Amino acid sequence: MTDQQDRTAVADRPDLAAVSGELDLAVRTAVAAGRLIAEYSAEGGALADYKGGFEPVTVADLASDGLIRDALAGRRILSEESSSATWDFGGPLWVVDPLGGTADFSRNHRCVSVSIAFAVDGEVLAGVVHAPFLDETFTAVKGGGAHLNGRPITAGAPEGLGRSVVGTGFPHDRSDVEPLVERVRRLLTHCEDIRRSASPALDVCWTACGRLDAHTEDLRPWDVAAAGLIAVEAGARRGTLPPGEPGTLETAGVLPPDLNGEGFVVAAPTIYDDLVALLSG
Structure with missing residues (x-):
């Protein structure tokens, strides 16, 4: 530009x-x-x-x-x-x-x-x-x-992944479950617990107000547009995992960052980097 x-x-x-x-x-x-x-x-x-x-x-x-x-x-x-x-x-x-x-x-x-x-x-x-x-x-x-x-509202500040409750979700198309199972394995072995409400926007908003410490899932623009802004304005950090990591899709084309839900991660600032590293390793 x-x-x-x-x-x-x-x-x-x-x-x-x-x-x-x-x-x-x-x-x-x-x-x-x-x-x-x-x-x-x-x-x-x-x-x-x-x-x-x-x-x-x-x-x-x-x-x-x-x-x-x-x-x-x-x-x-x-x-x-x-x-x-x-x-x-x-x-x-x-x-x-x-x-x-x-x-x-x-x-x-x-x-x-x-x-x-x-x-x-x-x-x-x-x-x-x-x-x-x-x-x-x-x-x-x-x-x-x-x-x-x-x-x-303000996002939480957990001491680390081991003291964090993380939300996640799964696509309706389960033709390839191995990446999803690997994501859950990593979360279960490194975090305090996981949750799933089955309404991604609510999970992201619950991260914004501290009910969850993070949420990660492969999502669409309408899932993350409003909720992502709410989370960031509450002090959470958001981003995306590299394509091909557990739980992400290979995307065709480029979405604006605010509307990109592929490999979506939103988390309290104290654990964001560690969570991204965990899911990207």
Whole structure:
């Protein structure tokens, strides 16, 4: 990028007041989607289909996606449930997971989330992760800190990996489980314990507020856009493992750093380097 392009990009970025307004819209929309999801839960959360033959989709996923698209009408949206395979990250973009934790939802577990992030040229400027059944709403604006239900949150500071509880998860496609088993082996033999909520955005937000000390998993842009910003604004560190390490995929093309979930790692600063070294060794 040339100096002129860099100055133009900065000039085109929305100011803090504008970004705060976008966050307000995202929060209202996420909470409304959460109410709709709760209504579908009361009716049983019926499955609608399996994407790719193995990833569940419920009627609530699709209804939440429709509600969010209506609320953000006229804006460009990248959504897990209704976007094409061709992604364009230039300019303003809303990155959406209308229902994170579908397998949980379909079995009446409570770890379910709605994620909405606002990005410009691939840089996430605001994000919300709302957990409708837990009555918790995580938010962040870039440079403005992270909050849970309006109160500031801060990542933990464990003494080392041996005193750390780490979240992880697994893809729906289990055609090659050996790298996943190796990741779990390394975590179990070097950390205090592991957890899995099955809603990655919540695991990342729980790292932001100290309920977990880290989370690592191979994820998609809608999993990490809002939650990743929240974690970083809470003082956590985030990054990605080298392709080919246990639990990562070989990626085709390049994702903006804020939207890259391949080999995703987020952790308390005191253990980040050690965790990355553990998973990359």
